[in-house]
Amino acid sequence: MTDIDPADQPYVLATWLGERSDAELADLLRLRPDLAVPPPANLSVLASRAEQRASVLRATDDLSVLELTLVGLLARDGGIDSGVSRERLGELVAGRAPARAVDRALTVLRDRALVWGSRLLRVTPAARDAVGWRIDPATTDLTADQIADALSALTEDERRLLTTLATSSPIGRTRDAAPGTSPDRPVQRLLASGLLVWLDEQTVELPHQVGQVLRGATVTDPGALTPPTVRGRKRPIAEVNAAAAGEALELIRHCEAVLAALGDSPAPTLKAGGLGVRESRRLAKAVGIDDGRVGLVLELLAGAGLIASGAPDPLPASDTGDDYWAPTVVADSWFDADTAHRWQLLAQTWIDLPRRPWTVGLRDPNDKPIAALSEEVRASGAPRDRRFVLDVLAELGTGAAATPDEVAALVAWRRPRWSVRLGSSAIGHTLAEATAVGLVGRGAIASPGRSLLHDGPAESVLADMAAALPKPIDYVLVQADLTVVAPGPLVPELLAQIQLVADVESAGAATVYRVGETSVRRALDAGRTAAELHALFASHSKTPVPQALTYLIDDVARRHGRLRAGVARSFVRCDDPATLAEVLASPVAEALALRALAPTVAVSQAELGDVLEKLRGAGFAPAGEDSSGAIVDLRRPGARVPKRRERTARRAPTPPTQEQYEQLVRQLRAGERAAATSQRGGGVRSDGSRAGSAATMALLQLAVEVGRSVRIGYVDAQGIASVRIVDPVSVGGGQLDAFDPADGAIRRFTLHRVTSVALVE
Incomplete structure (x- = not known):
């Protein structure tokens, strides 16, 4: 050398x-x-x-x-x-x-x-x-809304022209930019509307903000070298936490309702995976929520392992042999956990979920709605984007609130190369989901959300949520219209009793339940007596129990249990022969193949559960009993599927530790000293091995600057070594571009395959 x-x-x-x-x-x-x-x-x-x-x-x-x-x-x-x-x-x-x-x-x-x-x-x-924009790009005075309105009025040719500039170079050359061109030409109309900027007689430029709107990115000023400001809106942290806790309670309630609905009637799995739109709407109607909300709940439940696709036990009556979405056995332990633990599982699942639930219901490229739990919802980068958006909001300070547009502007300034993937729409949906999950309240990060986001200890996260949740109460307010108002979350024991005897009419900070004939019968079917129901309301209502409720319980209890079914395979007995005769004369007797053994006893070959269900469907009010004659709860448990074994996730390479990086640097220094020693020892090795160093780069740079030819030793991808004389044109990016006289063309050489370099005299 x-x-x-x-x-x-x-x-x-x-x-x-x-x-x-x-x-x-x-x-x-x-x-x-x-x-x-x-x-x-x-x-x-x-x-x-x-x-x-x-x-x-x-x-x-x-x-x-x-x-x-x-x-x-x-x-x-x-x-x-x-x-x-x-x-x-x-x-x-x-x-x-x-x-x-x-x-x-x-x-x-x-x-x-x-x-x-x-x-x-x-x-x-x-x-x-x-750099995704020109350093001095053309701009427009139009706002984002004005740009969107102007774009909506374009013809197909005009929009195609702008889309081409937005997805390639913003600079376009055209003869239609010349003065005197007919104003009806697309370029002239776009110039007049402000969607294009005139540079010279043959050149136009697409303003940066117009390109952002066309690409679906957040509209920002490319010349702004300072981050956008956020109006200071400080919320009391107690208010933020209370709002987040309210959302957490609502989410848990909806998750419980969806689990119960799927347990009662598992939903068929689509052949391509996921849950059909019709089934999603059925669940939404059963639970009383909209389609977007049910998509989020389903994605969270599946991500947390609380529902899965498989063969449920018991199988649906109309089983087709396909898989069904149903609760897993893990759901039962989740039901038994306290509120803070249940919320933590759902919130942590959302943060780490490699899916975008907000895309459920949107249209795919084939104009078909995207199904919940389908592969179209998967997005491996979702957890990273989600954490970054929430980190930006958290950095504003404790109790600091920001609108989705303000957060989108901050994200676009902090990560402009993410703007197409993480535009204002995606950020708005992300913040809406964070609010629905209970991480954000009143536009600010709540204390439990901050702990969870920063990977705080589980004890700290649970303590923050427990402190934010309203304290459970042990009383209700019974109204004259047979509604029961719970002005806060009820203690678990009272909640189970109220849910058994009443149906939820509206939920929120105060939950309203309604007592009706069906709900009272449900409690009696579960083994409660009329006396126990009277005692429940008398001991837990802070308002006087209305007489109408007392009459309702007594009336239903009087008719309940007069007709009793037991196991013979099944039997039906009644102390009133007239009532049993009425049953035997009804169409349901033929369906159940009821046969009278005595004026007060009949038997059936049907299962006891079917006997009870069909008799109730025919308008009777039977009660199940055991061998001793005591009323028992014979309601069928919800279907369950085994928890699906998680597919082994692709493990990302474990990042090296600081000590490993330091060791690598020491190896680099040693390799540099060895390369320098090799150069002083003669440069080109006889075996053709590499002798590359900083001097190799320097020599090639010098050859480019002074226009000298060089002789290089090179080993190609097949391991074949050769020596050739070339004229270097450029060096950079790990590549050498040089004119090879033997081929008469510019060739590219990978620098780390160059074994030697020498100037040609």
Whole structure:
């Protein structure tokens, strides 16, 4: 290898990396972990990887508008070749951002090796491709709503033209931009409406905000180098927590209702997986919620393992042999847990759920509604996006509230490269779900949500939710219209009793139940006596028990149990021969094959449960009894399916520890010293093995600058070594582009496969 004067060597990335401290190199590998796989042999290999386009674009995903703008300014003003001074960069920013903010942004870029250099700032060539807008883009005075209105009035040709510019380069060349062109031409109409900006007689530009609307991104000002402000709306944290706790209680109630509905009537699984739209609507109607809400509840229950698809026990009467969605056996233990534990499972499931429940019901590319629990709802990046949106809201402070539009603007400024995937619509849905789950209240992060979001100890999360939940009460208010008002959550024992004897009429901060003939009969069927029901209301109602309720209980109890069914296989007995005769004369007797054994006794070959169900359906009020004649609860338990064994998830590679990064840096330093020793020992090895180093890059850069030919040793992908003379054209991104006289064409060589370089005299 030809020796060159160090003063003449171009200042390359590998040289700058060599000047970094071990701690700084370890931070680089932590921030860009792809650079460490597989471990680079030396700093030249590390620098080559750091300039590769795929790695650079991955590293820029986490940059803000300010950081990306600095990259664009440096690339435009010579940062790729000669470098830009810090003073010149300050002039380019022109007071649009504080100097401290610019310094912090440069630190972020240096830490990731996207910007480098000591006296002069240089930028990695591929980084300019990460800036999704021109540094000085055309803008419009139209608001987002005005742009949307203008777009809705476009013809098909006009919209197609704008869509092409929005999905490619915003600059378009056309003869229709020339003065004097007919105003009826699409380009002229778009210019007149403000949806295009005139640059010259043959060039127009799509304003950045118009492109954002067309792509479904949040509309932002690309020239704003400071984050958007949020109006200060501080909510008392107690108020925030109370609102979140109310939503948590409502979510748990809906989950209980959906589990009960699926237990009573499991829903068939679609052949493609998921739950059909008709079944979802049936559940929504049974529970009393809308279709969007039932989609969220179903996704949470499935994610938490409380429902699954399989063969339920018992099977539905009209079983077709297909799988059904039904509660799992785990649901029973969830029912028995306290409110805070039940909420924690649902909330943690939502945070980590690799699905987007809000897409349920939307139309797919084939214009079909997306089914709940289907593969179309899956989105592997959903947990990352969800956490980032909530982190942005949490950073505003305790009790600080923000509207979805304000959060969307902050997210778009902090992560502009995410804007298409995480637009204002997606953020609005995410915050709505966070509110429905009980993580957000009154537009601010609640204390339990903050603990859960920051991976706090389970005890802390449970304590925060327990403190936020209203204290359970042990009384109700019985009204004259046979409604029972629970002004707060009831203690579990009283809640079970009230739910048995009354039906929920409305829920919220205060739950209203209604007592009716059917609900009283349900309690009597479960083994309660009239005396026990009277005692229940007398001891737990803070208002006088209305006489109408007393009469209702006594009237239903008087008729209840006069007709009794037992196991013979089944038998029906009644102390009143006239009542039994009425049963035997009705059509239901033939369906059950009832046969009288005595004036007060009849038997049937049907199962006892079927006898009770059909007699009740015919208008009678039988009660089940055991061998001793005592009334027993013979209601059928809900169907259950075994908890499905979770599919083994793809395990993400475990990130290296800080000690491992430090060890890798020590190996890099050792490899660099070995490469330097090899160069001093003669440069090109006889076996054709690599001898690459920073000097190799420097020599190639020098050859490009002075237009010299070089002789390179190269090992191709098949392991075949060769030596050739080429004329370097450009070096960067881990690649050497050079003119090969033997082929008469420009060829691309991978730098880490170059084994030797020498200038040709």
